[in-house]
Amino acid sequence: MPEGNEIHRFAERHAAALAGKRLRVDSPNGAFPDAEILDGRTLKSVEAVGKHLGYVFGRDLIVHVHLGMYGDFWEGQMPLPPEKGALRLRMWSKTDWVELRGATDCSIFDEEKWQALLARLGPDPLQEESDPAPGFAVIEKRATPIGLLLMDQTIFSGIGNIFRAELLYRARINPMRPGKEVGRDALKKIWREAKTLMRAAMDDRRIVTTRATDRPHPRGAVQDQEVHYVYRRHGKPCFVCGATIKKQEMGGRTVYWCPECQKV
Template identity: 45%
Template sequence: MPEGHTLHRLAREHQRLLAGHTVHASSPQGRFTDGAAMIDGRVLRSADAWGKHLFHDYGEDVTLHVHLGLYGKFTAGTGEPPEPRGALRLRLVADDVWTDLRGATACELLEPPQVDALLARLGPDPLRPRSDPEVAWRRLSRSRVVIAALLMDQSVLAGIGNVYRAEILFRHRVDPFAPGRSIDHELWQRMWADLVVLMRAGVRSGRIVTVDGEYRPRRRGPLTREESVFVYRRTGEPCRVCGTPVRTQVLVGRNLFWCPNCQRP
């Protein structure tokens, strides 16, 4: 599932390419025909993201909400858009720019009260400048739920997915099975600050890179996906720090990855 940096990157792209322009919308697949008709011919005022949610503001109390889920994806291009094929949920065209949406979990129009209700369910987003980490801290510090599960709870912290979860816990040597209330305030502040740095870098580059310092491969060229992380999807591989084989276990429906030595209780 795309994590928060992907949605913020998309919001920036849509803001740059579409905002201020009259947008022509269609739903070749037919599943969003009525919604597309409501925004067709409107000017996109702004594109924004909160956590894993993307919002387009078309004014007159009309907001397009997209949640990509596991399989959703935007593609974009310039010039004449290609002939629609397959399950193309939404096509937006502005001047010589087009963008297509496929496979999203949610593609819907919301009124202001619905937008407010959705945002009220989300925790702070490390990529939003005015997000308050203390809101997440208050929820963490009262919970007996393990920290690895809490970090995936979008009502606690918005935008964190499986990769950032595994990597932030490893970078701070946190036992993923420790209850949230065992994480002290100073540690949480360091984790939040680290997430801000890592996720902002993800927005700029379009990928997640958490390996740094002496553990970063010393060679030219971009890192491979496996080289970019400490533990994520490295089951059985030696930990980059201590050499202990990385372990995995299903937690809240997703595979958790950790080093049993560096992250011991």
């Protein structure tokens, strides 16, 4: 599932290409039947919050997109490419086009429904004005493992499985530790690093969380096998201490950690 960095990247790119322009809109596979309502309208803005996108054509004409596990966008410059695959939504101007496939949701929200969605979401590290204090306050009261709390989009929005694993490793916190035992200083560090690492990941669609000094090859370009400390590195040695990285299921997803660097 795309994490917040990818969602914000889509918002920036699609706004730059299409916002302020009168668009053609269709749904080649018929899975977005309201496409004809938007056809010929001007896209005013593209908003990103956590893992949600809003394409604003009017106060009560907001296309909500949640990519889920399998959704993705294709994009490019005109002319339109041949229709291919389960093409759910297509938007294009005289110069640029965007195609959506496989999303969990693609539907029109009115302003009330959009605001209700935003009200349910926690602070987003990629929104400069986001205040993490409400999220900290929730975590400090909960006995739930921090590994589950970081994936709860009502606490912090946009953090997914990769950043969950890597942020906890960098903070040296075991994912099974109860939220109320993490501490405010550690939560502040997690928030700061989420802002920095997620913003960096927007630039090139590559999530790199390791520090150069911890990599087997500290100089030169980051090698693919060195971009993460623990995510999908189960059974391999920790870059820092050499212990074997572990994994287990948590809340329907796989969590990864180092048993030495991240003791409970």
